[in-house]
Amino acid sequence: MLQIGDIAPTFSLPDADMEDFDLAAERGRHHVVLYFYPRDNTPGCTLQAADFSDHEDDFARYGCIIIGVSPDDCLTHAEFRDQHGLSIRLLSDVETEVCRLYDVWQPKEVDGVKKMGVARTTFVIDKEGIVRHALRDVTPRGHAAGVFELVRKLETENANGNRQEQRRNA
Template sequence: MAFPKIGNLAPAFTLTNQNGEKVSLKDFRGKNHLVLYFYPKALTPGCTTQACSIRDSAEAFKKRGTVVLGVSPDGVGKLQRFIEKQGLNFDLLSDEEHKIAQKYGCWGLKKFMGREYLGLIRTTFIIDRSGRLRHVIDKVKTKTHHTDVLNWIDENLD
């Protein structure tokens, strides 16, 4: 599966957040840059590290006019528990049928402990205010994800 092409409009989506509200890509067009990051599973160590560093960088993202949304195959209830347990200050979106992950090319074959299976591949997409895909981070490091994203935004977006 391939990622969407840089420079093209990002694939449209409408997903449900942790509060049961619909969130769409079009909600941000013309207003904010968008960091759409896909993570495998809420309440796991790597995903918690990644989410908490974004939480702790909320002011830096806000200062850059950037909204962060996390997407996983978890149900709405689990996303709500993740937010409550970690005090997260951004929306998490449920993609239980992984249709959006497939559109973005980050649902595919994974390997763990010698076993192969289909799953969500940790990937981040940076979308500009016009809705165009500007950057893909496909080798995400959970500990430095927030600074990697902020640095890219500083160097490439207004």
């Protein structure tokens, strides 16, 4: 299981516009909020995606991008995005390879039936590609605000660390 301090596994997946997103390309450029969710157009997933979209500019001010991943295909993501006016990037993991890589593809029980599905999980990955926070079994309501505080603190810590480093080198 992926732990805090681990290097985030890199991957490349298509988004709702069928353009590839490569996590490795974000190293040195952005913090990444990588969140996994079960399905487009379910109440909790819609709430979570809309909340992240509503606050995307706030995250961007702290050098952070938001990426959602589910097993839905690109066309379903595009319809979901357009129907709800979402601005965040949604990636398609139809084969659940990245879900497995991040250990969020897990057994679930729904209405007494056991099956595999995505455990709602969010990872905060810093600009160096290190997992700084792993939030498992999250509740969609208010989740974006809590994640934003983690990103804000992360960027503040980085800024303070850089100032201390500059003082030591002076």
